[in-house]
Amino acid sequence: MIPTPRIIEAIVAQHAEEAAFQWLLRNDAIGAPHYSLSDLAHLDDRIAAHLDGLRLAGDAGWEICRRELQWQEPGELFTASVLAFESGQTAHIEAVAEAAAESPAAAPGLASALAWLPYETARPHLEKLLQSEVPLLRRLGLAVAALHRAERHYADFGPTLESALREVDPTVTPRALRAAGELGRLELLSPCQALLTSDNNEIRFWAAWATTVLGDKTATSMLTAIASEGGPRAEYACTTAVRAMAPKQARHWQRQLVDQTDNRRLAVLAAGACGDPQLIPWLIETMSVDEQARVAGEAFTLITGVDLAFNDLQRDQPEDFQAGPTEDPADEDVALDADEDLAWPDADLVLAWWETNGRHFKPGQRHLAGLAVAEQTLQSVLRTGLQRQRIAAALELVLLKPGRPLFEVRARGDRQTQLLES
Numbered sequence: 001m002i003p004t005p006r007i008i009e010a011i012v013a014q015h016a017e018e019a020a021f022q023w024l025l026r027n028d029a030i031g032a033p034h035y036s037l038s039d040l041a042h043l044d045d046r047i048a049a050h051l052d053g054l055r056l057a058g059d060a061g062w063e064i065c066r067r068e069l070q071w072q073e074p075g076e077l078f079t080a081s082v083l084a085f086e087s088g089q090t091a092h093i094e095a096v097a098e099a100a101a102e103s104p105a106a107a108p109g110l111a112s113a114l115a116w117l118p119y120e121t122a123r124p125h126l127e128k129l130l131q132s133e134v135p136l137l138r139r140l141g142l143a144v145a146a147l148h149r150a151e152r153h154y155a156d157f158g159p160t161l162e163s164a165l166r167e168v169d170p171t172v173t174p175r176a177l178r179a180a181g182e183l184g185r186l187e188l189l190s191p192c193q194a195l196l197t198s199d200n201n202e203i204r205f206w207a208a209w210a211t212t213v214l215g216d217k218t219a220t221s222m223l224t225a226i227a228s229e230g231g232p233r234a235e236y237a238c239t240t241a242v243r244a245m246a247p248k249q250a251r252h253w254q255r256q257l258v259d260q261t262d263n264r265r266l267a268v269l270a271a272g273a274c275g276d277p278q279l280i281p282w283l284i285e286t287m288s289v290d291e292q293a294r295v296a297g298e299a300f301t302l303i304t305g306v307d308l309a310f311n312d313l314q315r316d317q318p319e320d321f322q323a324g325p326t327e328d329p330a331d332e333d334v335a336l337d338a339d340e341d342l343a344w345p346d347a348d349l350v351l352a353w354w355e356t357n358g359r360h361f362k363p364g365q366r367h368l369a370g371l372a373v374a375e376q377t378l379q380s381v382l383r384t385g386l387q388r389q390r391i392a393a394a395l396e397l398v399l400l401k402p403g404r405p406l407f408e409v410r411a412r413g414d415r416q417t418q419l420l421e422s
Contacts, residue, residue: 007060015053016064020075022047023112027074030410033298034341035387041413051082062092069099077109078116085117085125093125101134111140115147116412122148123156130160135171138164142172146179149405154183165191174202181210182406184398189214196222205233212244213395215402220244224253227266238266242273243392244399247366250274258282268292272299273392275366275373280304280354287347290321297345302389304361305370306353308343313353315346368392375400382407383420 026043029035054061065080077099084092100107114122114129122144129141142164145157164176165188177195180188192214195207205226211219223241227234242250254274257267268286271279280303286296297308308314323337361367369389371377373396381393387409394407409416 007057009060009064012054012057012061013064015050015057015061016068016076016079019047019050019054019079020068020073022050023075023078023109027108027112030387031391032341033386033388036385037383037390037409037413037416040387041417044413051079054079054083055086062087066092066095069095072099072103072106074106074109074112077103077106078113079109081110081113082116085113086121097129097137100140101136104136107136107140108143111143111147114144115410119148119150119153123153127156130157135169139172139175142175142179146175146182147408147411149183149408149411154185161185162188162191165195168195168198168203170200170203174200174206177203177206177210181206181213181398182408184214184403184405186214186403189216193219201226201231201233205237208237209240212240213398213402213406217244228260228263230262234266235269238269239273239392240395242270243395247274247276247364251276251279254279264289264292265295268295268299271296272302275303275368276364277303277358277361277367278363280358280361284347284351284354287345287350290318293347294339294342294344297350298339298342298388300345300350302369302392303367304357308345308350311353313346313349314343315349317344368396379420382409 022043026040026047029040029043054065057064062080062083065076065083068076069080077096080099081096084096087093096110096113100110114125126141126144129137129144132138132141138160141157142161145153145161161176161179164172165180173195177192180192189211192207192210193216195203196211196219198204198207204222208219208222208226212223220241223237223244227238227241242253245253250270251274254267254270257263257270260267264286268283271283280300283296283300283303287293287300289296297314300306301308306313323339362372366373368378369381369385371380375397378393378397378400381389382397385393390409394409398404398406407416407419
């Protein structure tokens, strides 16, 4: 007889804590400027190892994860949800569904868990989410359905997606619009266009985004308006619009942004999205302005593919520069430094590099990660680029050929690798 393994609660608890923590690292990594697909896969391996430790602990592993739900954090909800959905036990599944409904900020952890699992394991739980009377849970169901992407699964959730586009709900409809674009559902272009005039900012943004990636480039004017207004979607609206525009139109709008003092950051982001080497001299000049230096450096890298740190083209952070939360208790600005993970470019060194290497880049030709934008080169960026470059490459591919699914750069690393190698 095989003896029952002795459960050491402290070790099991450590597996639960580490699985949640590694998920948080992964959640940051999917949109970070310094992570590659291989880095993402490495984080996935760590998460999988800790999940295995919890599975081996059986009921004790679940109980520890259930207790951790009290913190209402997405990493803890992810870990508990993986175990709950794998178990198939109603009480466990209800516990994580209730936790998601009670804490919307943690709810992405539940969607991430179902996206982590194989589709056939997630499918019955996905169907229940899509049929839920709770709008938040229906939204999570649409998110999971979109994250799994595969065309053969569309029959399982297509009616719910179409219904969400017709019966407008401020919680569900924005995710339905995003899913329509991510899945490349050209037959849903018309209902997406119908929502362009919505009074809800989230619905209007995702309607403009979905309409654009589904092939109607006239919606770029709404994206540029959203970008100019500011707000949480401004930067993504800006870069999406620029990538969808004709090169001449994109450069013209970028110049308009340069002339608007309040939109200098958007002007830098637009330059990177334009990908035109003609904008490099202006980006190098901007590197001398501390507030835009790092994002200008990233835009330069986005066009040329040059790693500033690896090529010794960076400088130290200015001593008097401060971004993000301060130690002053009277300072109400607690926003994190959006450019924290970016290098500080040395404008003189970058200029010297450009004077030597700039001849390799054709003016007027759009570039991404040092390569001229084309189907084959974009596929290469998906394989070897950093996450923000890969996000850009995935979007460029669907803009080249509307109707194909947007490559999911947030998916498990092993699944992405398999798709890219097939």
